[in-house]
Amino acid sequence: MKKLESRHYVFLGLFVVILLTMLLNVRLEIRVSPETQKMYNYIDSLPEGSVLMVSFDHEASAVPEIKPLALSILRHAFKKGHKLIGVSLLAEGTGIGYRLMQETAGEYNKVYGRDLVYLGFKPQYIAAILSMGESIPETFPEDYLGRPYTQFPLLDSVKNYDNVAGVISIADGSLTTHWIEYAHARYHVPVTAAVAAVMMTTYDPYISSGQLHAMVGGLRGAAEYEKLLKIGGSGRRGMLAQTSAHLYVIAMIIAGNIVYFLRRNKRVKS
């Protein structure tokens, strides 16, 4: 066996910290931020049976962070009896979105075609967003599995954004911007977002200007949302691990400096 180097200990330490904190299954008490509360209130206050469009605008690699968020939102919407139309503006998010919607629909005994429809992917996001503003059936003549649009009772009354209560963009990058700048600015449909933590600062200006109605972000956002829904979920389970990982990084920075100063002193003495 090859000799272990210092980085191996650093890696091992992080692994152990996260493994233990996740196995412990402790729910860290967290405060719900006003942002998350606003998102929750928005979905909660829509009249039952509202049609929401959920857009999966993320890549496959972001799934670990995005999934808990998406699940919370989908669960909330189904629980409130809303009807969902799924789309995707990034090819990689398409299959994932379909699976997530199927999975949550199953939990709440929702029927495909009546309570949810998944339209799938459309390339060229700006053109797709604009063209749905004119006509959704012409943009998506078929659903994800290739069945005609007219076949589904849910879609009977859905022609364009006028028949949709809002758009929820689930994103790991800047695609939400296009929903804001095209769907909201031009067709005045309320846009909300569930995003990766890194993107939150990017969207802050849109929240303060009101162009983005509400936003929930990161694992922390998912945990807060789960708390509001009063369900257990991977977001809340992950919070202790998240905080510990942060502390671990701080500890590593400090440890690195201790090592550095010890070595330097030794060198000075000798």
Place this chain on the structure above:
Amino acid sequence: MDAGTVIAGILTLAILTFLYRDNPVYKLAESLLIGVSIGYFLVINWSNTIMDLMFVPLFTQGKLMLIIPLILGLLMFGRFNRKTTVLSRIPIAVLIGSGAGVAIPAMLDARTLQQMSATVTPILAPDGLPNISELVVMAGVITTLIYFYFSREHRGWWGKSATMGTYFLMIFFGTTFAYTVMSRMSTFIGRMEFLLSDFLKLTQ
């Protein structure tokens, strides 16, 4: 447990073994990832671009203008032979030329002008006292720009200002580093969640 989860779980572990060191299991997983992802992109490009964006509108809707990008695309095939390789310079010239043409106004606007205007805020608070935070911003932007000044050696007061600029740069780097840590940890926690609950069924 379905076969998909088992395979996904094994491959996840295979990639994680890299943290110990490079090994045959990781190498196999890596080769598979590279191969499959290239195949995936080939298919997606064929269906979303070549079919949906070009052939379908060209042949069923008669959009003849699409012949231009078709020819440009085909010229790239010139690269298959050393003698015809120069042909590929034409589509490349289109890409580079257009990119440069857009970049001049777009970069100037988004990067330079917008940032300039955003920096402008009164340095006097309504009560007539100086606004320290805004003074800091001004000092930061100017000294950092001085750091980026190339045609003068960093000596004397000029050099001191540039050094000041590097302090601001370091604050920025420290801040962004810390800010991204959270997201990176979430990603790994998400993977562990999959391993522990979907694959190994240890937590619920």
Place this chain on the structure above:
Amino acid sequence: MTRKIPQIICALFGMTLFLLYFSQHPTARNLNLTILNDYFQIIFAFTLLVGVVSFVKVNLKAFERGEDRSYHLVSVIGVFIMPLLAIIWGIKGDSPFMWVFENIQVPMQATVFALLAFFVASASFRGFRARSVQATILLAAALIMLLSRSTIGDMIADQIPQIADWIRNYPSMAARRAILIGIGLGSLTTSLRVMVGIERTWLGGDK
């Protein structure tokens, strides 16, 4: 000739797109979108084939040389299996193509991404040593931000999140602005040099 013609095309397209940027006329917007979107994507799609052929060639050559045969074989099989699955069963919904994507490609990509957590930890251990004034500032900024982002921060002192917010909104943002202004200028001159033809490296240069 082999350099002149691409050069002229480059300049022409550059000028056209520069001017199109300033127009809101539907015809102009349309042309803009066509070139930046359709042309770029289509040329890319064809070039992808050139890239893939080169990839397969490199791997087959290595295979012939007998270096690490199984790995190169796996890569090449991967490249061909996806189109094959797509041709036979399509790429929608529950097709085998999507199955491979979701159960092989996605989990591996996500795990490579997740390796970052470990690299962040090892970089923190090694890269934040207080060697100089600059390094110490870097270290201090990172520590304050990290503390403020974990629940521990507010336990130690209420001021930590406030200080962190101030740092992020003022000094840190000032540096970011200057970096962006600089990048804007650098991009501008580089693009201009390409358009007027002083910069010819992309043609292989001609010194």
Place this chain on the structure above:
Amino acid sequence: MLLYLTKLALVPAVAWFDVSKLPVLISAVIAVVIVLYTTYSRKSRERFKIREIAGLKAIEEAIGRATEMALPVLYTPGWGGDIQRPTTIASLNILSHIAEKTAQYNCHLLFPTHDPVIMSVAQEVVRESYARAGFIDRFKEDDIRYVTSSQFGYAAAVEGLITRLKPASIFLLGTFEAESLILAETGNIAGAIQIAGTDSTIQLSFFIVACDYTLIGEELFAASGYLSGDRSIMASIRAQDILKIIIIIFMVTAVLWASFAPSADWWVFR
């Protein structure tokens, strides 16, 4: 898409020039005039001192080290860029210089990329550099290779190359996204000397922490100019500096103006 375009076409004669972009046009013209003047005027091309860029001096050293150790040099432009991006062009300029050196020293140069177009151009650039150095026989097209367009597939591929070939020097110059730290840390573990440079502000912090030298934003563009050794290209760096002075004067004036005349807003470009 079609629908949207026909709708636009129906809008009666929209003006060809978008007045809201006038400030951008004026500034672009000023900037272009200054750049062209410094580039073509003989007076301004006369000698002017340029400050040192630490990362630049290190390039020579890095190639020298690889030659001594008889190990390869690895150069990769990151996953975030494409050929249309000025950053990529700047990176390819640096590549051309480095390739000339590796040709002279008979040092193995590897260039993996995620973009087939960048691969094609890089092959030309490197071939020409080898020819210029007089060692065209040392050029191997396969060393400039396309790996995969998948972000983390690309990261895994480059990570693999670094681990197995143990390059003595690694150049990470271009537009990087999340893969930046994966590559930089792997290079570090392999013990390579690393020179990085990017225009992605977030990734700069990772390079600063993990690499030996980092070209920060504009320095990357300046470096590509320096290395060319071409007087007219160097003169355009001078133009960037003149523009910086104008920007500083503009900002100081505007700030003072804003402090004493709070209702003015002539510095807002939109």
